[in-house]
Amino acid sequence: MEKRQVLKDYPKTATLRSGEEVALRLMTQADEAALLEFYKSLPESDRMFLKEDVTNPQVIRMWAMNLDYKKAIPILVFKGNKIIGDATLLMQTHGWSTHVGEIRLVVSKEHRGQGLGFLLIKEIFFLAVALNLEKVMGEVMEDQVMVLSILKSLGFRKEAVLKDHVKDLLGNKHNLIIMANDVKTIWKRMEDLIRDSLSDKSGWYRF
Numbered sequence: 001m002e003k004r005q006v007l008k009d010y011p012k013t014a015t016l017r018s019g020e021e022v023a024l025r026l027m028t029q030a031d032e033a034a035l036l037e038f039y040k041s042l043p044e045s046d047r048m049f050l051k052e053d054v055t056n057p058q059v060i061r062m063w064a065m066n067l068d069y070k071k072a073i074p075i076l077v078f079k080g081n082k083i084i085g086d087a088t089l090l091m092q093t094h095g096w097s098t099h100v101g102e103i104r105l106v107v108s109k110e111h112r113g114q115g116l117g118f119l120l121i122k123e124i125f126f127l128a129v130a131l132n133l134e135k136v137m138g139e140v141m142e143d144q145v146m147v148l149s150i151l152k153s154l155g156f157r158k159e160a161v162l163k164d165h166v167k168d169l170l171g172n173k174h175n176l177i178i179m180a181n182d183v184k185t186i187w188k189r190m191e192d193l194i195r196d197s198l199s200d201k202s203g204w205y206r207f
Contacts, residue, residue: 006130007069016114020079024123027074031083032064035076038083043109048168050106075123077116084108087120089127099134101183105147117150128183135182141166142175155189156181 011025027035039047039054052059067074070093077085090102103124107117128136138156140147156179165176 006127007073010075014119016111016116016119018114020114022084022116023078024075024119025078026069027064027067027076027086029064029067031076032060034078034081034083035064035086036060038086038108039106041108042106044169046106046109048170053169073127075120077120079111084111085116085120087124089124091131091133099132101128101131101133101136103136103138121150121154125183125187129187133183135180136186137178137180140177140179141168142177148177148179151179153189154181155185 007026011023013021013023015021036055036057039060042054047054054060063074070091072088072090074086074088076083085107086105088104090104092098092100101124103121105117105120105124107120125136137159138147138151140151142148142161158177159180160178162176162178164173166174168174
Protein backbone atom coordinates (compact mmCIF):
# COMPACT_ATOMS: atom_id res chain seq x y z
CA MET A 1 0.00 0.00 0.00
CA GLU A 2 1.33 3.46 -0.87
CA LYS A 3 2.12 5.90 1.94
CA ARG A 4 -0.08 8.53 0.31
CA GLN A 5 -3.13 6.28 0.59
CA VAL A 6 -2.39 5.32 4.21
CA LEU A 7 -1.96 8.93 5.32
CA LYS A 8 -5.36 9.91 3.94
CA ASP A 9 -6.90 8.39 7.09
CA TYR A 10 -5.75 11.42 9.08
CA PRO A 11 -6.98 13.42 10.89
CA LYS A 12 -9.05 11.10 13.09
CA THR A 13 -10.56 11.21 16.57
CA ALA A 14 -10.41 8.84 19.55
CA THR A 15 -11.68 8.67 23.13
CA LEU A 16 -9.41 8.14 26.15
CA ARG A 17 -10.36 6.13 29.24
CA SER A 18 -11.24 9.40 30.96
CA GLY A 19 -13.92 10.04 28.32
CA GLU A 20 -11.93 12.90 26.78
CA GLU A 21 -11.98 13.09 22.99
CA VAL A 22 -8.67 13.73 21.27
CA ALA A 23 -7.61 14.31 17.68
CA LEU A 24 -4.78 12.50 15.89
CA ARG A 25 -3.14 13.99 12.84
CA LEU A 26 0.11 14.20 10.96
CA MET A 27 2.62 16.80 12.07
CA THR A 28 2.92 19.85 9.81
CA GLN A 29 5.19 22.88 9.83
CA ALA A 30 2.42 24.87 11.51
CA ASP A 31 2.78 22.68 14.64
CA GLU A 32 6.24 23.97 15.49
CA ALA A 33 5.22 26.26 18.37
CA ALA A 34 2.74 23.79 19.90
CA LEU A 35 5.30 20.97 19.73
CA LEU A 36 7.95 23.08 21.46
CA GLU A 37 5.44 23.90 24.20
CA PHE A 38 4.64 20.18 24.58
CA TYR A 39 8.28 19.17 25.01
CA LYS A 40 9.00 22.02 27.39
CA SER A 41 6.10 20.82 29.56
CA LEU A 42 7.65 17.36 30.03
CA PRO A 43 9.33 16.64 33.37
CA GLU A 44 13.12 16.86 33.23
CA SER A 45 13.23 13.18 34.19
CA ASP A 46 11.50 12.42 30.85
CA ARG A 47 13.49 14.84 28.72
CA MET A 48 16.84 13.52 29.91
CA PHE A 49 16.12 10.24 28.07
CA LEU A 50 15.51 11.89 24.68
CA LYS A 51 18.21 11.97 22.02
CA GLU A 52 18.06 15.73 21.43
CA ASP A 53 17.52 18.87 23.51
CA VAL A 54 13.81 19.22 22.72
CA THR A 55 13.59 22.49 24.68
CA ASN A 56 15.83 24.11 22.07
CA PRO A 57 13.61 25.96 19.55
CA GLN A 58 16.15 25.28 16.79
CA VAL A 59 15.76 21.52 17.24
CA ILE A 60 11.98 21.67 16.85
CA ARG A 61 12.32 24.08 13.90
CA MET A 62 14.67 21.62 12.17
CA TRP A 63 12.04 18.87 12.61
CA ALA A 64 9.29 21.10 11.26
CA MET A 65 11.27 22.37 8.26
CA ASN A 66 12.51 18.93 7.25
CA LEU A 67 9.32 16.87 7.35
CA ASP A 68 9.49 13.94 4.92
CA TYR A 69 6.73 11.35 5.32
CA LYS A 70 8.74 8.88 3.22
CA LYS A 71 11.33 8.72 5.99
CA ALA A 72 9.35 9.54 9.13
CA ILE A 73 5.63 9.68 9.91
CA PRO A 74 5.03 11.78 13.05
CA ILE A 75 1.55 11.44 14.58
CA LEU A 76 0.51 14.15 17.05
CA VAL A 77 -2.35 13.91 19.53
CA PHE A 78 -4.26 17.09 20.29
CA LYS A 79 -6.61 17.96 23.13
CA GLY A 80 -8.05 21.19 21.81
CA ASN A 81 -5.07 23.16 20.53
CA LYS A 82 -2.63 21.48 22.92
CA ILE A 83 -0.38 18.56 21.97
CA ILE A 84 -0.48 15.74 24.56
CA GLY A 85 1.29 12.96 22.65
CA ASP A 86 3.82 12.40 19.86
CA ALA A 87 4.65 9.13 18.12
CA THR A 88 6.87 8.63 15.07
CA LEU A 89 7.51 5.73 12.71
CA LEU A 90 11.00 6.03 11.22
CA MET A 91 11.86 4.20 7.99
CA GLN A 92 14.75 3.66 5.59
CA THR A 93 14.08 4.58 1.96
CA HIS A 94 16.93 2.50 0.55
CA GLY A 95 19.55 -0.03 1.63
CA TRP A 96 19.33 -3.29 3.51
CA SER A 97 16.88 -2.19 6.22
CA THR A 98 13.93 -0.93 4.17
CA HIS A 99 11.79 -3.67 5.76
CA VAL A 100 12.47 -2.34 9.28
CA GLY A 101 10.78 0.54 11.11
CA GLU A 102 11.72 2.28 14.34
CA ILE A 103 9.18 3.61 16.83
CA ARG A 104 9.53 6.67 19.06
CA LEU A 105 6.85 7.64 21.56
CA VAL A 106 6.31 10.46 24.07
CA VAL A 107 3.15 11.06 26.13
CA SER A 108 2.40 13.98 28.46
CA LYS A 109 2.65 13.16 32.15
CA GLU A 110 -0.93 14.32 32.79
CA HIS A 111 -2.40 11.83 30.29
CA ARG A 112 -0.55 8.67 31.22
CA GLY A 113 -2.64 5.73 32.37
CA GLN A 114 -5.52 6.76 30.10
CA GLY A 115 -4.72 4.51 27.15
CA LEU A 116 -2.98 7.26 25.15
CA GLY A 117 0.29 5.34 24.86
CA PHE A 118 -1.52 2.25 23.63
CA LEU A 119 -3.54 4.37 21.20
CA LEU A 120 -0.38 5.80 19.67
CA ILE A 121 1.37 2.44 19.50
CA LYS A 122 -1.69 1.02 17.76
CA GLU A 123 -1.55 3.82 15.19
CA ILE A 124 2.14 3.24 14.54
CA PHE A 125 1.66 -0.48 14.03
CA PHE A 126 -1.32 0.08 11.78
CA LEU A 127 1.02 2.16 9.63
CA ALA A 128 3.71 -0.53 9.79
CA VAL A 129 1.25 -3.21 8.67
CA ALA A 130 -0.21 -1.03 5.91
CA LEU A 131 3.26 -0.16 4.62
CA ASN A 132 4.36 -3.81 4.57
CA LEU A 133 7.13 -3.39 7.11
CA GLU A 134 8.27 -6.70 8.56
CA LYS A 135 10.02 -5.66 11.75
CA VAL A 136 9.78 -2.80 14.26
CA MET A 137 12.49 -1.75 16.69
CA GLY A 138 12.73 0.55 19.67
CA GLU A 139 15.73 1.94 21.55
CA VAL A 140 15.13 2.19 25.29
CA MET A 141 17.38 3.16 28.18
CA GLU A 142 17.58 0.45 30.82
CA ASP A 143 16.07 2.86 33.37
CA GLN A 144 12.85 3.35 31.36
CA VAL A 145 11.07 0.55 33.18
CA MET A 146 7.51 1.46 32.12
CA VAL A 147 8.42 1.67 28.42
CA LEU A 148 10.20 -1.66 28.61
CA SER A 149 7.17 -3.21 30.30
CA ILE A 150 4.83 -2.04 27.53
CA LEU A 151 7.13 -3.29 24.78
CA LYS A 152 7.53 -6.68 26.48
CA SER A 153 3.75 -7.00 26.86
CA LEU A 154 3.45 -6.60 23.09
CA GLY A 155 5.96 -9.38 22.48
CA PHE A 156 9.09 -7.33 21.90
CA ARG A 157 12.30 -9.16 22.66
CA LYS A 158 15.66 -7.84 23.77
CA GLU A 159 18.08 -8.04 20.82
CA ALA A 160 21.07 -6.24 22.31
CA VAL A 161 22.33 -4.32 25.32
CA LEU A 162 24.89 -1.60 24.62
CA LYS A 163 26.78 -0.88 27.82
CA ASP A 164 27.17 2.80 28.78
CA HIS A 165 26.12 3.66 25.24
CA VAL A 166 24.20 6.88 25.95
CA LYS A 167 24.49 9.90 28.22
CA ASP A 168 21.47 11.73 29.58
CA LEU A 169 21.24 15.54 29.73
CA LEU A 170 23.11 15.48 33.05
CA GLY A 171 26.01 13.55 31.54
CA ASN A 172 25.23 10.25 33.30
CA LYS A 173 25.88 7.06 31.31
CA HIS A 174 23.14 4.48 30.74
CA ASN A 175 22.86 1.10 29.04
CA LEU A 176 20.85 1.18 25.82
CA ILE A 177 18.53 -1.75 25.12
CA ILE A 178 17.53 -2.59 21.55
CA MET A 179 14.04 -4.11 21.52
CA ALA A 180 12.51 -5.68 18.40
CA ASN A 181 9.75 -7.89 17.08
CA ASP A 182 8.12 -8.79 13.80
CA VAL A 183 5.08 -6.73 12.85
CA LYS A 184 2.64 -9.62 12.45
CA THR A 185 3.38 -10.97 15.94
CA ILE A 186 2.93 -7.54 17.53
CA TRP A 187 -0.30 -6.87 15.65
CA LYS A 188 -1.72 -10.22 16.79
CA ARG A 189 -0.80 -9.42 20.40
CA MET A 190 -2.49 -6.03 20.16
CA GLU A 191 -5.66 -7.64 18.78
CA ASP A 192 -5.65 -10.03 21.75
CA LEU A 193 -5.29 -7.13 24.19
CA ILE A 194 -8.22 -5.31 22.59
CA ARG A 195 -10.36 -8.47 22.62
CA ASP A 196 -9.58 -9.07 26.32
CA SER A 197 -10.48 -5.51 27.26
CA LEU A 198 -13.81 -5.75 25.44
CA SER A 199 -14.74 -9.14 26.82
CA ASP A 200 -15.13 -7.83 30.38
CA LYS A 201 -16.22 -4.36 29.21
CA SER A 202 -13.48 -2.78 31.30
CA GLY A 203 -11.84 -0.89 28.46
CA TRP A 204 -8.47 -1.39 30.19
CA TYR A 205 -5.54 -2.89 28.33
CA ARG A 206 -3.47 -5.23 30.46
CA PHE A 207 0.22 -4.24 30.31
